[in-house]
Amino acid sequence: MATIHDVAEKAGVSIKTVSRVLNGGTEVSEKTRKRIEQAMRTLEFTPSAAARMLRGRPTGLVAVIAEKLTTTPDSSEIIKGIQQVCEQMGKVLLIGETGGHADVASRLVADMRERRVEAILFATPFHREVAVEPLLGSTPTALANCFETPGRYMQVVPDDEGGGYAAAQIVLQEGHRKIAFLQLIPGMVATDLRLRGFHRAMREHGVTPDAEWVIHGAEAGEADEFSHLSGAVERLFSGAKRPTAILCGNDKMAMRVIFILQRRGLRVPADVSVVGFDDFRLISEALDPGLTTVALPYREIGELSGRYVLEPGDAPAGTIRVPCLPVMRGTVAAPSATKAMR
Structure with a gap:
C-alpha cells in the first residue's frame, strides 16, 4: 500500500503539501494539486485513510499476525472470534500470515504499523510460547493462543491443564479405572499441561495410572504424525490386562483410534470408551456415535484477546486462561461388569 511519503515523492512535493491537499487546504496551487491527485491515482493511494492518520484520528484498523492460522481449519475459529469483535466495534481486520518465519513477522509488523493500526494481535494455531521480536512501540498488543515468558503483553490461552483434568473426569465419573492416555507430540505445551491435569484427576479418585498406558499417540518429524498410533493401540490390547477407556490428544487421533478398535472387533463405547480433545466438529459431529x-x-480466545486489546481498561491482570469444557456425545459409557473384572 502506498504511503503519503510515496505520494510526495511521486509528485515532487513535500509531505506537508500533500497533507494540505488531503485536508482541503486552499494554499496549494491548482497545478500542484492536480499533480498530487494524479500521483494518488497512479499509486492507488486512499486519501480518506491517510487524512485520518495525519489528523491523529483512529484508523479503525486492527491487525492479526497469524502463524499458519488461516490454513489450519480446526483453529481458524480464533480469527472468527477476533473478526466478530471487530464487527461489533466498527473496526476493519487486516490479517498477515507469517508461515512461521520471524523475518516475515517483522516485515508484517512494520507494514501494519505504517498503516497506523489501532492494535496488533499475534495468533498461533496451537498453544505455545513465542518471542515477540519486532518493535511495536506504543501499539496495543495481545497474544492469542500463545504466550511470552516475560509477560509484556496481554495473553489469552486455553486452560490445557483444566482440559486434561476434564477429559479424565469424564471417564472416571462413569466408573472407569483402567484408563489409557494417548498424548500429543512430546514437548508441546499442551501435552505437558494436559498430563498434569490427568494425574490430578486420577489422584482425586484414588487411581494410580498404569505407566505403560500413558504414552504418546503422535510423534514429531513424521510425514504422518500418527504413523505409530496403530502399533500403540495394538500394544494396549495385546495382553490380558486391557484399558476400558482411552483418552486421546485430539479428535483426529480419537477418530483413528476408533477405527483401529473397530478393526479389532471392539465396539465404542460398549467395549471401550474414547474421549477426544479439540471438538473439531468436522470430526466430532460426523462420527457415529458422535x-x-x-x-x-478457540472462538472465545479470539473474542477475549480482541476485546481486551481494544478495550484494555476491562482486561484482568496477567494471563487469561480460558476453560476447556467437556462436550458429551456418544463414545463414553460405564464399563461393563465383564470388563471391570479383567
Missing part, C-alpha cells in the same frame, strides 16, 4: 470430547475454546 465423539465425546473436550472443547478447545
Whole structure:
C-alpha cells in the first residue's frame, strides 16, 4: 500500500503539501494539486485513510499476525472470534500470515504499523510460547493462543491443564479405572499441561495410572504424525490386562483410534470408551456415535484477546486462561461388569 511519503515523492512535493491537499487546504496551487491527485491515482493511494492518520484520528484498523492460522481449519475459529469483535466495534481486520518465519513477522509488523493500526494481535494455531521480536512501540498488543515468558503483553490461552483434568473426569465419573492416555507430540505445551491435569484427576479418585498406558499417540518429524498410533493401540490390547477407556490428544487421533478398535472387533463405547480433545466438529459431529470430547475454546480466545486489546481498561491482570469444557456425545459409557473384572 502506498504511503503519503510515496505520494510526495511521486509528485515532487513535500509531505506537508500533500497533507494540505488531503485536508482541503486552499494554499496549494491548482497545478500542484492536480499533480498530487494524479500521483494518488497512479499509486492507488486512499486519501480518506491517510487524512485520518495525519489528523491523529483512529484508523479503525486492527491487525492479526497469524502463524499458519488461516490454513489450519480446526483453529481458524480464533480469527472468527477476533473478526466478530471487530464487527461489533466498527473496526476493519487486516490479517498477515507469517508461515512461521520471524523475518516475515517483522516485515508484517512494520507494514501494519505504517498503516497506523489501532492494535496488533499475534495468533498461533496451537498453544505455545513465542518471542515477540519486532518493535511495536506504543501499539496495543495481545497474544492469542500463545504466550511470552516475560509477560509484556496481554495473553489469552486455553486452560490445557483444566482440559486434561476434564477429559479424565469424564471417564472416571462413569466408573472407569483402567484408563489409557494417548498424548500429543512430546514437548508441546499442551501435552505437558494436559498430563498434569490427568494425574490430578486420577489422584482425586484414588487411581494410580498404569505407566505403560500413558504414552504418546503422535510423534514429531513424521510425514504422518500418527504413523505409530496403530502399533500403540495394538500394544494396549495385546495382553490380558486391557484399558476400558482411552483418552486421546485430539479428535483426529480419537477418530483413528476408533477405527483401529473397530478393526479389532471392539465396539465404542460398549467395549471401550474414547474421549477426544479439540471438538473439531468436522470430526466430532460426523462420527457415529458422535465423539465425546473436550472443547478447545478457540472462538472465545479470539473474542477475549480482541476485546481486551481494544478495550484494555476491562482486561484482568496477567494471563487469561480460558476453560476447556467437556462436550458429551456418544463414545463414553460405564464399563461393563465383564470388563471391570479383567
